[in-house]
Amino acid sequence: VKLRDLRTPCLAVDARTLDHNLAAMARALPGARLRPHAKAAKCTALARRQAALGHRAFCGATARELEGLAAAGLGEDLLLANETLDASRLGRLDARITVAVDSLETIEAAVAGGVREVLIDVNVGLPRCGCALEQAGRLADLARGRGLSVRGVMGYEGHAVGLPERAARKRACDAAMALLAAAHAQVGGEVISAGGTGTFDLNGLATEIQAGSYALMDTAYAKLGLPFRPALWVEATVISTSAGFAVCDAGLKSLGMDHGNPGIEGARVWFCSDEHTTFAPDPESAAPLGARIGDRVRVWPAHVDPTVAYHETLHLVDGEDVVESWAVDLRGW
């Protein structure tokens, strides 16, 4: 099958760039130093590639992601890096399951659901989940008192991972990890789980880095000067042209939009509609796009995670050849 034969819009991944990204990360964070996050690609075929490179512990943000990883034989050490009040689906899995807890309620949910291992999730500066530092020790005691094994702490420096300047990113990460170190001193355990693609080589505390975006990347992360390159685009067809602009058939229902408009090389994107992106040649580009009806264009998403979640299939391509087609099989909840 050729890329040209695929119906548009569809997700395409450059196979060599993916290999490069996976290898670069495996060199930097070998084996258990990386706990790949399944939420970015929602694809067990990609997780198998990561496992083949030595990363055998995974994390996910939803029960569905962990169920799918377990069913795919990747259940050696799965972490729900998120809070849940219904752990029963996880407790039933034939896999080693750990869940993040940040409250009495989530501890009780883990117990009720038959989950046996937890991490104490600590707020390290991102206003999202995670307990206050001063509660970490108390929650660990509570969890142990309820018969749970407390493996350690988790704390996601999500407010740091996207900062464009490396030095600022490092400072924000360090400040966050100082909090997590203090929490770990209260909690104990061998695991300090943190980090993301933007801080993978800046986080000096975590025993394991939770990174997912590095494999496919997006235009937001591409601005950070990381050693990973954008591998994923939405393949689209130009369906209409007018004086000064053109329109392709990828839009709001094939692109995550929270980080803004996608990019098209040699063009300026004007706006996206449900099934369209309107763009114009960029006169400042070295190679302004000369789009004609029927041309294929590559639309590069600003945020990979919510982009992938719209699609059923991810096509791995090498030049013009589609070498594999992977199901995006971890979608939903």
Add this chain to the structure above:
Amino acid sequence: VKLRDLRTPCLAVDARTLDHNLAAMARALPGARLRPHAKAAKCTALARRQAALGHRAFCGATARELEGLAAAGLGEDLLLANETLDASRLGRLDARITVAVDSLETIEAAVAGGVREVLIDVNVGLPRCGCALEQAGRLADLARGRGLSVRGVMGYEGHAVGLPERAARKRACDAAMALLAAAHAQVGGEVISAGGTGTFDLNGLATEIQAGSYALMDTAYAKLGLPFRPALWVEATVISTSAGFAVCDAGLKSLGMDHGNPGIEGARVWFCSDEHTTFAPDPESAAPLGARIGDRVRVWPAHVDPTVAYHETLHLVDGEDVVESWAVDLRGW
């Protein structure tokens, strides 16, 4: 089944509000005066409700939407209100199919695909698809010369439908429709297809209005003072609370984000992550939200179309009861 029993996040629709919206539109635009747009809800069960109210002609933005409508027995008069270069899937359907064309290439694609009827799509001010006014007559002649039946014109005033002030919306709609009337004078045919939820009662030219959002609505359209009320929300569970804010389990992968953050009654939404929304009680609200872990919250999307496209199922609820569960069966392309 009770709403409380559904796993979160999930799509919920208030059955009575939906009935109100469908009935209000059927009164304003009875029968063929409305051509419901399937792209908003991507759900044949909802389309059946619209057909039962007398609207038997539908439009869609993708081949998949038309295939699904035809398979559901709703193929009396289906319009692809969009350009395509591969009409072969449409030509094969056991349904009356019309496609929008705006170029020689899309006309040839209709012919090659076995489609027999077209509308000439005219740019009426929104820089997206549609030919220039001065090309409309030439394209109609070309289409007729290739054996196609030209039913008339289409022109979407998408730059008008969202204008907050009714008077400004009317002016923009009138200006757009003056262009479409001029195109229609060149093209002929009995159909003038245009409009949307925001101009459903302002568009004095169109023989049929293409509206879809009116059935479910969203927070963006709710600001326009239309007689339709928001019916669709994402049901979510509070999974974490901290001093000053709380977090629920609906995020970027269950909400279309191109119109901005969703709304939560009695709260201010701070930001969304992949599977989370962080919010705080709104002190200026009459009933500031006091969210506790385990509470359900209703997250109202800013844009309904790309929200629905993330979900497999849409649950119709009446108070605490789930009265029906509808497959979002027109997703994909």
